[in-house]
Amino acid sequence: MKVDAIVLGAGIVGVSVALQLKRRGLSVALVDRKAPGNETSFGNAGLIQREGVYPYAFPRDWASLARYASNRATDVRYHPAAMPKLLPFLYRYWHHSRADRHAAIARAYSTLIEHCVTEHRTLIEEAGARSLLRTGGWMKVFRTSRALDAAIADARRWEAEYGVHHEALDGTALRAAEPALRPVLIGAVRYPSSDSVSDPNGLVTAYARLFERLGGRILIGDASTLAPSWHVETQEGPVDADSAVIALGPWSNDATRRLGYALPLAAKRGYHMHYAARDGARLNQPVLDAEAGYLITPMVRGIRLTTGVELGYRDAPKTPVQLEAVEPLARGVFPLGERVDAEPWLGSRPCTPDMLPIIGPGTKHRNLWFAFGHAHHGLTLGPITGRLLAEMMTGTPTIADPTPFRADRF
Structure with missing residues (x-):
């Protein structure tokens, strides 16, 4: 199978990326080891947090x-046994949580948060998932x-x-x-x-069904087989693509590490x-x-x-x-x-020490893209992340400045 793009990871972020690419006319294969929405996206609180401009900081008092x-x-x-390995990450998290640094992070973060409700509502209407949406706040x-x-x-x-x-x-x-x-x-x-939703897994599934109705392919496959440029093995056979997107949530650093990246997650x-x-x-x-x-x-x-x-x-x-x-x-x-x-x-x-997601191109490979590290706001930011990355990948004007989310900031 030959497609324009492979998207690895069928959580809310990966499904949103695949759907936004498909809406822009690309042929897309969405690949995961499970059906859409059955890992981290299955168990969240269902919040779409328009108020969440300040990501959750590390306490400093x-x-x-x-x-x-x-x-x-x-x-x-x-x-306790995990603390020696986690302490370097936690120290960097604590460092970025100082009030002035946290405020600067919020200014960048808000450029995504401000679109979270409108981008979700657009996809909810297209996906016929209005019954899952609860407006009026929390x-x-x-x-x-x-x-x-x-x-x-x-x-x-x-x-x-x-x-x-x-x-x-x-x-x-x-x-x-x-x-x-x-x-x-x-x-x-x-x-x-x-806003909030009454079934996060159901919402991701509805977005995935919309992706399929538009002509996208959902395949069960093994992300560890990803190889430049770009190839992955699935149950339906090998898939080759011009571009690859890693949107594997907390498993993203497994894939990026194999490709030579050292991203803190x-x-x-x-x-x-x-x-x-x-x-x-x-x-x-x-x-x-x-x-x-x-x-x-x-x-x-x-x-x-x-x-x-x-x-x-x-x-x-x-x-x-x-x-x-x-x-x-x-x-x-x-x-x-x-x-x-x-x-x-x-x-x-999946969390980064500066509380900002990683959205944008890989620095060591051509046509490799990242979309992960959304911490507590994966559901909130899925559709806007998908739109921003799809605009970057297709060379069209972006809805927000992607610079604060680039991978090479680390």
Whole structure:
């Protein structure tokens, strides 16, 4: 098989790249070891975060560092055995998280974030996936006035800098918006300009079906067989292409390392579990318990509880201690019933130390392109990443300046 482009990786980013290339008239083969949307894209919170102009930074205050060092925090846990290998990455992450550096990163990041909702809505309409879309935003809820006041101050700053609207809710307004939440919560910050979806895997699948309807090919294959220029083995035989895109999420550095690149990529692991809702309780939107570090959101399968960050080796066995720690807290906030899933789901978020994704050409090969490292915002940034990279690959004017996301910044 001969195509214009091979896209390796059928998560939200890879599917979006393949779809945007196909919409521009290229012949494209989308290659993965699994069906679309069945790795990291399967287990996220379903948020399309228009407010997320400041990517999640590493804490720099001593109180937070001491709390995380104890390895008992509910929002961040780590595997001690993995720390020697992860410390150089974490130091660089901490370095880039200084307030002035973080602000500069946000200025670059915002050029992608500002298009996340509109690009998703365009593809959702074309894919016939409107039933999965939930408009009207999501909220962070708080247990103490100190944390609530700090979140409101951040939201006001983000609105002043980037025009991201927010709503501050006191306890009465919070209970009106979400009657099933318990009064242990005193208030919330709501971001109405963001969207969410009720089935992230279903959304990726809908985008993949649109890609196929436009004439794209989805193939089961082995990314480790990628060879210049450009060839990959699949179950339907070898595929040759003029260009190749690596969009393998947390496995991207396996492919880039084989080609001679040394790009810093680490994995933030996370878990989810679905629950029934007791006594007819209803949750209307995603809710982040900001001080406890978990999120609950209504999904097709039930109420999904997602955890914060687990730092460890990407492929280490499951250690869902965070889920066990936050489940009682979540039950104290919302009337969760029995578990729906047989076991917790585990996924890995691909992260760079400067919190910016890697989008653009490889520096050692002609017609090799990268699209990975989106950390917590893979679902949010999938379609805009696909559009930006497709514009770069086809030589057309780009919707945003790609310079901050280039691979050679490292």
